[in-house]
Amino acid sequence: MIARWFWREWRSPSLLIVWLALSLAVACVLALGNISDRMEKGLSQQSREFMAGDRALRSSREVPQAWLEEAQKRGLKVGKQLTFATMTFAGDTPQLANVKAVDDIYPMYGDLQTNPLA
Template sequence: MIARWFWREWRSPSLLIVWLALSLAVACVLALGSISDRMEKGLSQQSREFMAGDRTLRSSREVPAEWIAQARKSGLTVGEQLSFATMTFAGDTPQLADVKAVDDRYPLYGTLETQPPGLKPQAGSVLLAPRLMALLNLKTGDTIDVGDATLRIAGEVIQEPDAGFNPFQMAPRLMMNMADVAKTGAVQPGSRVAWRYKFAGDAEQLANYEQWLLPKLGPEHRWIGLDQTTARWANPSNARSNSCCYPRC
């Protein structure tokens, strides 16, 4: 009797509609979950490319070599950058440039767009923003004086993955290799510079290194994640021991 009642109810139009509605609801939830996962992964990848790394450590001075060694020991890939402003010369024509020196790993994520395509700052050469080229009336293959160094122009830098937006960056960009910074003589004790260290790795590697690093940060440091949240020094004693007059990034 129960079986006949169940079969009769199962075949009724009203119950069929309920089952169809439930099936549709479950399908929608699964589809939305899948779309949400894909969007989250896409946004995470875009954030990596925007930062050219999974994490960024900003500092107004070079960090201890131990910090970089520990990151690599943790399995992370580390890229180093140094930014500063200096005068450049084409013959007797001067022009202030915003210099960005990078190592051979740059960028860890994203693409550096150049003209000709596929260039990276190599030792002995530089990449110039088109505006700097125009201001100094230079072309690819010419040389430019950057401080005390004379470097060859390999091409133009069109777009950097981690350029961001800086309304105070008035001078045009010049990109060079970290290996040539010392030759310029532009970075001296007391110079206003900004160091940026980019880190790439999996979640566990990043978490382990972050746990090791945060207690060591001083007031001149900024530890930035993909969500653009910033961690500063976590140990109050560092604020006293590192409270030198260094400009903040």
């Protein structure tokens, strides 16, 4: 009895729409996963220039001095930067700005390009 009911429901047009929608959803998820993997691989190949270094340690607190000393003992170059968001004003118009303060070693890889206002 259950087998007959299942077969009858399986061939119904409303269930066909559900199966097609489910198949489309699975295909979209797989396609997005594939695109995401390709983007990640492409970005990781250029990550040295994007990060201006090989690795980054991010923290909301200052890194312990012992960690920095250990990294330098192992022959690693260590650079510091501080990034924060703030409000600026252009005339009377407030704007959100991201501020990045870096030390003299920045960037370890790539070139720093600026576009000063004339």
